[in-house]
Amino acid sequence: MSQTNALFTYTLRLADDLLILSHRLGEWCGHGPVLEEDIALTNRALDHIGEARNLLTYAGELEGKGRTEDDLAFLRPERQFLNTKLVEQPNGDYAHTIVRSFLFDAYHLPLAEALLKSSDAQLAAIAGKAVKEAQYHLRHSSDWLIRFGDGTEESHQRAQAALDNLWTFTGDLFTQDEVHQAMVKAGVAPDLAKIKAAFDATVDTVLSEATLNRPTDGFMASGGRQGKHGEQLGFILAEMQYLQRAYPGATW
Amino acid sequence: MSNNPNNWPLWEIFIQSKRGLEHKHVGSLHAADPQMAIENARDVYTRRQEGQSIWVVPAEAISASQPDDAAMLFDPADDKTYRHPTFYTMPEGAKYI
Numbered sequence: 001m002s003q004t005n006a007l008f009t010y011t012l013r014l015a016d017d018l019l020i021l022s023h024r025l026g027e028w029c030g031h032g033p034v035l036e037e038d039i040a041l042t043n044r045a046l047d048h049i050g051e052a053r054n055l056l057t058y059a060g061e062l063e064g065k066g067r068t069e070d071d072l073a074f075l076r077p078e079r080q081f082l083n084t085k086l087v088e089q090p091n092g093d094y095a096h097t098i099v100r101s102f103l104f105d106a107y108h109l110p111l112a113e114a115l116l117k118s119s120d121a122q123l124a125a126i127a128g129k130a131v132k133e134a135q136y137h138l139r140h141s142s143d144w145l146i147r148f149g150d151g152t153e154e155s156h157q158r159a160q161a162a163l164d165n166l167w168t169f170t171g172d173l174f175t176q177d178e179v180h181q182a183m184v185k186a187g188v189a190p191d192l193a194k195i196k197a198a199f200d201a202t203v204d205t206v207l208s209e210a211t212l213n214r215p216t217d218g219f220m221a222s223g224g225r226q227g228k229h230g231e232q233l234g235f236i237l238a239e240m241q242y243l244q245r246a247y248p249g250a251t252w
Numbered sequence: 253m254s255n256n257p258n259n260w261p262l263w264e265i266f267i268q269s270k271r272g273l274e275h276k277h278v279g280s281l282h283a284a285d286p287q288m289a290i291e292n293a294r295d296v297y298t299r300r301q302e303g304q305s306i307w308v309v310p311a312e313a314i315s316a317s318q319p320d321d322a323a324m325l326f327d328p329a330d331d332k333t334y335r336h337p338t339f340y341t342m343p344e345g346a347k348y349i
Contacts, residue, residue: 034260034282035281035282035296036281036282036283036292036295036296037292039292039295039296039299040291040292040295043295043299136294139291140291143287143288143291147284
């Protein structure tokens with residue numbers, strides 16, 4: 001795989017995490033538990049979409065086949081999406097939504113901070129904008145996780161259940177395959193062992209304040225980065241891509 | 253979490269749009285505590301760059317004048333135009349007086 005190909009793939013991985021998570025959070029629009037949270041979640045969704053758009057546009061340029069951000073978002077089949085499986089997991093109850101975002105945020109913030117120093121100027125510039133947003137996202141999801149964990153008996157149980165359910169999807173965040181190793185070598189991407197250390201520190205601090213137990217690492221789901229997804233992603237894409245598939249080139 | 257957001261206390265939100273200006277009342281929202289009120293206010297009231305500082309005040313901490321007292325409180329000022337500083341010319345460029 002050439003360097004440009006690896007960079008294209010790496011950029012898509014970054015973009016797809018954000019695109020798919022933003023779609024999941026967008027599903028809460030109009031259904032939030034309270035008005036203020038409804039707006040907070042859709043705000044986050046918009047932050048993620050904003051970053052995804054920049055990354056997809058850049059990926060299109062890297063590929064050099066004239067594909068736009070919209071082509072990449074709306075016309076790629078499931079097997080070409082390279083998001084980690086964590087972000088495609090269904091919203092579930094609010095504890096699941098919060099835990100999914102918390103686990104992603106605890107990974108996304110140190111990643112964005114590390115990408116500031118990327119040898120790739122474009123990725124570094126995109127990370128520059130993302131860092132501030134990611135700081136707020138992590139604060140928002142941590143606050144809620146602490147409220148749930150250290151809240152009532154029911155909220156504690158639901159938070160722990162969500163954590164236990166979603167933990168299996170955290171391993172893939174830190175898997176370094178050939179593509180990633182090439183990017184680390186080129187100074188584009190950080191060594192994920194460092195990101196994992198920051199992730200572990202955040203998770204341990206927040207979980208201890210939330211009086212929740214960190215699940216033990218058992219079976220860890222993988223494959224998302226190679227385009228192998230659960231059935232959930234198909235449903236997301238069916239909804240997300242319907243309009244462009246039914247009315248190609250439609251604009252408004 | 254209760255389905256009824258009214259179980260959370262009401263907070264009045266004040267946003268400062270620029271350094272040096274006053275915090276202006278922009279509305280109210282529900283939140284469980286001051287921290288949550290600030291975060292909610294950030295999301296509800298500063299999405300379009302409206303502010304750079306937020307104050308939140310428990311609505312129950314605010315005492316208000318009674319509408320019935322309006323005549324007694326405010327009408328007597330009607331005929332006292334000499335209290336208005338209309339005899340000064342405003343310096344050019346003084347926007348926030």
